[in-house]
Amino acid sequence: MRILHTSDWHIGRSFHGHSTLEALRGVLEVLAQQVRERSVDVVVVAGDVFDSAVPAAACYSLLSDALRALCDAGAHVVVTSGNHDSSARLGFQSALLRDGIDVVTDPLTVGTPVTIDDVHGPVHFYGIPYLEPALVRHVWPGVELRTQRQAVEHAMGLVRTDLAARGGRSVAISHCFAAGVAPTQGVERDIQQGGLDVVPLSAFDGPDYVALGHIHGRNDLGERIRYSGAPLHYSFGEADKPRGSWLVELDARGLAGVEWLALPVPRRLARVSGSLEELLADERFAEVEDAWVSARYTDAAPQRDPMRRLQERFPHCATVVHAPDVVREADGLTYAERVHEAKSDRELIEAFLVHVRNGVGATEAESELIRGLLAEHAGGAGTGEKSSEEVPA
Template sequence: MRILHTSDWHIGRTFHGYATEEHLEQVLLAMAALVREHGVEVVVVAGDVFDHSAPKAEAFALLNRAVARLREAGAVVVLTSGNHDGPARLGHLADFAAHGGVHVRTDLASIASPVMIDDDAGPLALYGLPYLHPALLAGAYPEFSGTTHAEALGFAMDLVRADQAERGCRWVVAAHCFAQNAGEQVRETREDGGLTEERDITRGGLDLVPVSVLEGPDYVALGHIHGRVTFTDRVRYSGAPLRYSFGEKDKPRGAWLVEMGAGEPGSAPIEVTWLDLPMPRQVARLRGTLAELVTPGSHEEAREAWVEVVLTDDVLPHEAMRSLRERYPYAVTLTHEPTNRVEQASRGYAERVRGLSETELLSEFLAFVRDGHGPSEAENLVLAEAIAARDAAEVAG
């Protein structure tokens, strides 16, 4: 059995306001080619198929094209809903789609109802778990009283294990969660306006799921984290097929090819291989003065990339972004971090003004509020005239 593990397509997501559908379609077209090339029998999409709970018609059209290509390449397709998806919308016509080899798992009541797939090694049960919000799970199962995602997934896995024990065959689970090994710190990278922030998601522990909760299956296909992660040979994240932020700059993009042979449930021999996917547009971070960055020949590798720029000029140049986009058409964020800002901030106010004349004090103030850029000659003349006029008024008074 050859299974392709992917996740987090996020159809409809933008890159700092720029549409990504065209790039995503190119990547998913390449994914269909990999399915055909490697004889993949099952494609698993472990949640966050869409980026919004109410996706636009264009997003559904892209999904339909992508799934149709995967089916034409010979694979059964299993999709689960993630925390970004609207389960009801993603699962619309799920029963109908199943007749065509596309299985959409969004219904909490069907957690323990697997997609059954046969090959020369026998049957395989594939359990696609939708994102399990504890409150919604309690609504579907009155006997569940947990409040954390770990408890919700543990409850679901117990249901799955009971069903698998009756079937007695190889089994695979697809789940959308924040999995964590004991003692590890897990961080999520977020970006806003070009600034990167790392958020410690272990705080409170409500979202974290110990990897031990997922023990047992022949393979666990995880979604939710946008970078590939390997906990064990049998428990992995594939990451997203596109880079959706500058924080994902160095994370490879692809999918796991899982080849599974015949064997006892939970210990069937597997071989897992990483398959790269193309990057229609790279991402780049550039830092320097405007003059340095727009110099002909500089940073040629970033000419066609999504670009995040940090300008270090003392004063933000006029229409800096326009100048940058003449060289880097896909520059999308601009942050101003003058080199002098750190130097000035390290000196206290008393130290900066000690022993200064009034003219020097005004000059120091302008330099401080303008990130090191003091008064021009013309401004010095205005300041001198203002001080002289004040002194004359005091004498006359």
Template sequence: MRILHTSDWHIGRTFHKLSTLSAFESVFKALESIVREKKVDVVAAAGDIFDSSTPSADAVRLLDSILLRLSDAGARVVLTSGNHDSPARLGAKAPFAHKAGIHVLTETDGLAAPITIPDEHGDVAFYGIPFIEPALQRHVWTDADVMKSQKDALGYALKLVRSDFAERGGRSIVLAHTFVQGADGESCDSERDIVGGIDKVPVDYFTDFTYAALGHIHGRAKLADSVRYSGAPLHYSFSEAGKARGGWLVDLDANGLAGVEWVDLPVPRPLSVITGTLEELLVDDAYAAIESNWISATITDPVRPVNTLRRLQERFKHAVEITFAPSYIHNDGGASYAEKVAGKTDFELVDVFLETVRNGEGVTNEEADVMREVIGDGSLV
């Protein structure tokens, strides 16, 4: 059996207030081609299918289209809900989807009842563990010793899974949306925590299964041969710039895990982070190759330029983020503003004010000429 492990689709998410639906559509056309070309039997998506618990109609229609196309390409689909999803909304059509080979696992009361998918060596059991909010679940799992954290919740959920699997035997795949120890270096700005806090779960919670397909971290990560994060199919923040997008092709044989291979997905529009004065960024030929990328610019001018974003977009159409970090910081000796303006003339007051807000640059010669016309010898006319 060949499984394609993905996660964190976040359908409906915006990127700096811009829709990502068309980008997501293009990426999943490529994923559909991978399913056909690589002869994928099962696509596993480990949570955060939608970006919101109340997805838009367009987001819902796009998901329906994607799932049907993956099914038409010859793959079964197994997906779970993440902390961004509403289990009830995502799972609303689960009974109908099941008939089409699309298995939506969002309920904790059925997590120990796997979806079984056969290959030439027998059945493979797919256990879907949705994101679990301990505060809500402790009233359901009343026999649990403690239910205060994700570690507690996942520990109890996996206890139920192991109990079923001990009787069933064979090969097992676990899908879980959580934060596992060791994935810290792959976290990024776009992993927003919507429902409660997500504490860390030990890796060895998952190592006795044939494969653990994890979600929540937006960068790929290998925590053990059989325990991995696939990351998100799109870049959702500039902290993800340069990180590969794709999924893990997981091959099973009669004995269990036979191999894992990374497969890339295309990046519709790469992300670039650039630094320099505004003038440097506007004229430097070194940036010619990235003019069509998403751009986050750090502007190092000592004085903040006027209309920075508009001017930057004249060259970089998709510049969406600006940070000001002056290359020179004026040292005013620690004097308070009141001390700096005490006893000053009107002309000097303006000069001190501009020097304060302009990082040490006071009145220019041109501004001084205008002020002299208005202020004259230092008193208001």
């Protein structure tokens, strides 16, 4: 049996204010093509199909189209809900779908598999929807469920009990944060790391393969326990992470092999850094002009309208941050003390600029403008000297 393991589609999620629906549609079309070309028997989607508990209408259309395409390519599809999905809405969607698509959202079904046969006999797919302890305690009264670790361990206990009675090969599907995932691997945006929500790998003993979701970067925690990651890049922190899915093969004895199938990246992500002038003109940034760009400009002082100017060169510049290479050392003076030291309006303005611009005062052009404005304010003949009334107390 050939199984394609994918997860974290996050249908409806935006990328810095930009819709990702059409990009995701294109990637999922390639996924369906891979299913057809590789003669995949089962596609497993390990949670976070939607990005929101209240998806827009277009998100339902995309999901329906994607699932139908996978079925048309010859695969049975097993979907579980994640922490971003509304299990009720995703479960309602399942009632409208055709045979060959199973959507697992109800904790009461944990331990009851979706069984699919191949030439070697049955393979049992145990879907475990995202288990928020506070929301599932009533499902298993008398069981201590204060953490997700306890919830997943209990669910896997039910899986092992059922599997022992049935026999045969099996795949578990879970949406959680498993031990062994490094923070740099693209941790989902609202997961707690290092605390009680970490699920130990020993919890997943038993099945031939464990398909995990929740982490957006590809990760193998052992030959049989893996994260596929998301099919799109949803943050600049994921820029260097490959996108794709795992192709898992089971033979008569169990796990026979695992292969990575890469997916296309509709638009690459790039981080650029330099002075604003360098970012706008330096040829070393030419290769990323059509990428999603996160820009860091290193000028000592903030520059005028940096996003608009950068987007003239990088039309898909999504974020800009000012991060000076050199940060002025504190001289111990408060702003009030700087003001008191100023002997004229011109010095007062200079003190303000130095204070708010990382020690950078007025440029020559700015100084000329300031002199003109002060002269105009004084009727064209003022000296710019502060009167005693102008000095703050």
